[in-house]
Amino acid sequence: MSEAHSLVAQNITHRFGGALALDSVNFDVRGGEIHALLGENGAGKSTLVRILTGALTPDSGLVVVNGEGWRLRNPRQAQDLGIGVVYQDFHLFNNLSVAENIFSSSPHPPSRFGMSARRDMYAQSHELLASFGIEVDPRAQVSSLDAAEKKLIEICRALLRSPHYLILDEPTAALEPRETSKLLGVIDQLRARGTGVILVTHRLGEVAEIADRATALRNGVNAGSLTASEFSLESLAHLIVGQEVLVETGPQHIPGPTKLKMSNLQIRKDARPVEVEVRAGELVAVIGLIGSGVSTVMDTASGAIAARGARVEIDGASYQFRSRVQAQSLGIGAVPIDRKATGLILDASVAKNTGLANLESYSRGGFTSRKKLGRAAEKSKELFDIRLQSVDQPVRSLSGGNQQKVMFGRWHQNGSSILVIQEPSQGVDIGARQEIHRYLISFAEQGGTVLFSSSDLEEVRVLAHRIYVMHAGEVVKILDNTGADRPSRQALTQAMADTNFVGLEREVSL
Amino acid sequence: MSVQDLTVSKVAGKRQSRFTAESLFVPGLLVILLVVLSLVSPVFFSGRNFGQILVQAGTLGIVAVGATYVIIDGDLDLSLGANVALSGVITAIAIARWELPWPVGALIGLAVGLLIGLINGLLSSYLNVAAFIATLGTGVLASGIAIHLTNGLTIAGLPDDFAALATGRFLGLQGLVWFMLATFVVGGVVLHFTNFGIRVFSVGGNRDAAYLAGVRVSFIRLMSFVIAGLCGGLAGVLLTARVQAGQPGISTTLTLYATAAVILGGTSILGGQGSLLRTFFGVLLIAVVQNGLDILGVAYSLQQVAVGAVFILAACSEAIRRRR
Numbered sequence: 001m002s003e004a005h006s007l008v009a010q011n012i013t014h015r016f017g018g019a020l021a022l023d024s025v026n027f028d029v030r031g032g033e034i035h036a037l038l039g040e041n042g043a044g045k046s047t048l049v050r051i052l053t054g055a056l057t058p059d060s061g062l063v064v065v066n067g068e069g070w071r072l073r074n075p076r077q078a079q080d081l082g083i084g085v086v087y088q089d090f091h092l093f094n095n096l097s098v099a100e101n102i103f104s105s106s107p108h109p110p111s112r113f114g115m116s117a118r119r120d121m122y123a124q125s126h127e128l129l130a131s132f133g134i135e136v137d138p139r140a141q142v143s144s145l146d147a148a149e150k151k152l153i154e155i156c157r158a159l160l161r162s163p164h165y166l167i168l169d170e171p172t173a174a175l176e177p178r179e180t181s182k183l184l185g186v187i188d189q190l191r192a193r194g195t196g197v198i199l200v201t202h203r204l205g206e207v208a209e210i211a212d213r214a215t216a217l218r219n220g221v222n223a224g225s226l227t228a229s230e231f232s233l234e235s236l237a238h239l240i241v242g243q244e245v246l247v248e249t250g251p252q253h254i255p256g257p258t259k260l261k262m263s264n265l266q267i268r269k270d271a272r273p274v275e276v277e278v279r280a281g282e283l284v285a286v287i288g289l290i291g292s293g294v295s296t297v298m299d300t301a302s303g304a305i306a307a308r309g310a311r312v313e314i315d316g317a318s319y320q321f322r323s324r325v326q327a328q329s330l331g332i333g334a335v336p337i338d339r340k341a342t343g344l345i346l347d348a349s350v351a352k353n354t355g356l357a358n359l360e361s362y363s364r365g366g367f368t369s370r371k372k373l374g375r376a377a378e379k380s381k382e383l384f385d386i387r388l389q390s391v392d393q394p395v396r397s398l399s400g401g402n403q404q405k406v407m408f409g410r411w412h413q414n415g416s417s418i419l420v421i422q423e424p425s426q427g428v429d430i431g432a433r434q435e436i437h438r439y440l441i442s443f444a445e446q447g448g449t450v451l452f453s454s455s456d457l458e459e460v461r462v463l464a465h466r467i468y469v470m471h472a473g474e475v476v477k478i479l480d481n482t483g484a485d486r487p488s489r490q491a492l493t494q495a496m497a498d499t500n501f502v503g504l505e506r507e508v509s510l
Numbered sequence: 511m512s513v514q515d516l517t518v519s520k521v522a523g524k525r526q527s528r529f530t531a532e533s534l535f536v537p538g539l540l541v542i543l544l545v546v547l548s549l550v551s552p553v554f555f556s557g558r559n560f561g562q563i564l565v566q567a568g569t570l571g572i573v574a575v576g577a578t579y580v581i582i583d584g585d586l587d588l589s590l591g592a593n594v595a596l597s598g599v600i601t602a603i604a605i606a607r608w609e610l611p612w613p614v615g616a617l618i619g620l621a622v623g624l625l626i627g628l629i630n631g632l633l634s635s636y637l638n639v640a641a642f643i644a645t646l647g648t649g650v651l652a653s654g655i656a657i658h659l660t661n662g663l664t665i666a667g668l669p670d671d672f673a674a675l676a677t678g679r680f681l682g683l684q685g686l687v688w689f690m691l692a693t694f695v696v697g698g699v700v701l702h703f704t705n706f707g708i709r710v711f712s713v714g715g716n717r718d719a720a721y722l723a724g725v726r727v728s729f730i731r732l733m734s735f736v737i738a739g740l741c742g743g744l745a746g747v748l749l750t751a752r753v754q755a756g757q758p759g760i761s762t763t764l765t766l767y768a769t770a771a772v773i774l775g776g777t778s779i780l781g782g783q784g785s786l787l788r789t790f791f792g793v794l795l796i797a798v799v800q801n802g803l804d805i806l807g808v809a810y811s812l813q814q815v816a817v818g819a820v821f822i823l824a825a826c827s828e829a830i831r832r833r834r
């Protein structure tokens with residue numbers, strides 16, 4: 001199509017402090033097209049997104065909307081030009097209801113005689129949510145939702161304004177497979193209606209499945225583009241990294257005796273209590289749909305929540321976790337699902353975030369040794385290849401993937417023998433993802449114990465020895481992921497979604 | 511090659527901007543004020559008057575150290591002024607009415623401050639009452655008790671030895687000033703060079719994340735309140751010693767000034783960011799404004815207007831800087 005219906009980033013250059021984040025970058029999307037924006041962590045994707053949506057004004061360059069050049073000064077301007085966005089981080093009002101959030105950026109929320117009409121708002125929200133197949137009560141407070149539901153609410157909010165162009169910055173990072181395919185379906189519909197969609201993602205499967213074009217940024221410059229006919233996982237990976245990417249093999253070693261055993265965790269009143277066992281050197285995955293109880297299992301195992309009655313046995317000794325402090329003293333490191341909300345102190349330095357869990361080892365008589373702390377952070381920087389200017393810079397200024405590596409660095413330095421990880425590679429690029437996987441496998445080879453949850457089934461398949469499948473607050477299946485009969489992706493999806501299966505399993509066990 | 515350049519330029523750029531934008535505003539304002547006041551009034555620029563400024567900054571400074579801890583860890587202590595009043599009054603009563611030796615009276619005063627801090631901490635961090643509300647309550651309570659104990663009058667008849675604690679000179683400076691400087695130094699060392707300090711910042715920066723990293727969040731918050739309470743107690747004892755009387759009525763403005771000094775210095779009211787050096791400059795700024803207006807013969811009520819104006823100015827500049 002002509003430039004009359006397109007959104008173009010023209011010659012964008014932007015610096016943060018002295019560092020060049022984007023260097024004469026060009027990018028465009030036409031109406032009725034899905035253009036994937038790819039690149040490693042810190043390549044500049046989110047920066048470009050923020051520029052296209054007026055959240056950031058570039059040092060130079062223009063945003064050209066339908067042939068007309070703009071220097072966008074604020075998000076409102078972009079909204080008025082028909083540009084909608086869902087940012088990488090959450091931008092929701094946690095204390096407001098789902099409906100209020102959906103209408104929070106709408107210029108015309110439903111009203112009667114100048115008063116906001118809640119009932120209409122709930123009704124319209126319900127309709128919108130239902131058209132997505134999202135089962136969330138519009139009256140529910142957003143703080144009670146989980147990460148995936150929040151993401152979907154943000155997408156609904158962006159769609160409410162019927163934007164001509166929709167920019168989605170890693171929308172699927174928090175979604176499990178069923179929701180991901182639902183979201184991809186919606187994007188497909190939008191394309192059919194003539195909307196131009198920019199999709200930022202690290203999941204190459206999605207790109208191959210749905211995008212028309214893909215363009216990668218590398219260190220803030222255009223690294224090239226591919227069109228749909230040229231797509232393959234290999235070609236896309238190559239485009240991003242600039243070299244061949246190895247195929248992952250998964251753990252080859254055989255785990256030792258039982259290390260951690262969680263029992264008697266009652267997630268729902270009518271459900272069987274959950275029991276999870278992980279051996280020393282074993283990598284165990286827990287998967288399930290939204291609301292199946294995966295996060296409760298993880299939070300209980302890490303001591304982040306104190307579930308009543310649940311017992312955790314470590315090396316044969318039994319505990320009832322009362323606090324995170326207690327779990328940590330037993331060698332359990334925890335990587336939460338939302339590293340920004342509950343994982344990192346964003347304004348504190350990389351060094352402090354790395355050392356926070358065991359400051360005692362970097363201090364003498366209570367006085368912190370900046371040198372020791374800095375050295376520890378340098379070590380984890382080397383080990384995980386964390387891209388940063390200085391270990392004293394605030395974690396906030398790192399890209400998402402690098403922030404995730406700081407989380408891993410913390411527990412590595414802390415000497416934890418058990419890692420409880422939610423979404424090990426959420427928002428992490430393919431290179432970093434493989435590094436994290438390699439680290440976890442070598443951690444396990446040396447006797448470390450890993451319990452992780454992931455919505456990315458490929459990740460589960462290349463990382464786990466065994467897979468616990470959850471449904472409605474129960475463990476419905478435990479799958480062996482080693483040897484010849486490893487479950488396929490389809491088999492996993494089916495195991496998660498098949499509710500009849502639960503009844504069957506129950507009968508067998510009773 | 512280019513990566514290296516990038517690293518250097520970025521770090522350099524950062525340092526520079528941090529230096530100019532954040533840490534120089536209040537000191538700059540201070541210097542300007544000093545110059546202007548020296549030109550306007552011949553009395554202002556003298557060692558004697560500078561000593562006086564520090565004395566004026568004394569009580570405020572000690573209280574502001576406590577306030578800094580509580581604000582950085584993400585809470586707020588509105589009871590500080592009342593704490594000063596009550597611990598000062600009880601010190602005076604212990605010495606003048608109960609006729610206890612003055613060091614014992616002083617220790618009792620400190621204990622009262624500590625107790626108020628402890629109650630604030632228990633209420634906010636273990637019972638999860640919002641700090642704003644808990645400390646508002648204890649503040650009203652404490653100042654009520656102070657007024658009740660004294661029937662609203664000041665208590666006189668304190669020994670000279672006790673007064674010397676605050677007014678006795680050492681190396682040309684009054685005891686109160688030394689106590690204030692010592693509080694800043696000790697407070698600063700603990701806040702900026704110890705594990706406890708890092709944890710205070712972490713709890714203020716992100717409570718949930720700190721918890722997940724194994725920080726005893728409730729304990730850290732409790733300790734910050736206790737430190738604030740102790741500072742309040744110390745300020746109360748020294749104030750009583752300086753004016754030779756228990757003063758039940760000083761509470762509200764002191765709380766506000768202390769909080770203003772902290773924020774003026776550039777410590778974030780949202781927690782997780784700040785420093786005691788900044789608070790020190792904030793305290794000096796307020797003291798210099800008050801002193802300058804004193805010298806110029808401006809009424810006390812108008813001084814308050816001026817302090818308010820300076821505070822709003824600094825807050826605006828802070829907000830504008832953050833937006834950029």
Ligand SMILES: Nc1ncnc2c1ncn2[C@@H]1O[C@H](COP(=O)(O)OP(=O)(O)OP(=O)(O)O)[C@@H](O)[C@H]1O
Binds near residue numbers: 017021042088402
């Ligand atoms: N506010 C900021 N201040 C300083 N540097 C920043 C800021 N925001 C981003 N950067 C830097 O700009 C570069 C690009 O970051 P950006 O967030 O655009 O990466 P990204 O491609 O979205 O990465 P990810 O896949 O991890 O989300 C990174 O080096 C990052 O550290």
Ligand SMILES: [Mg+2]
Binds near residue numbers: 045046169
């Ligand atoms: Mg990004």
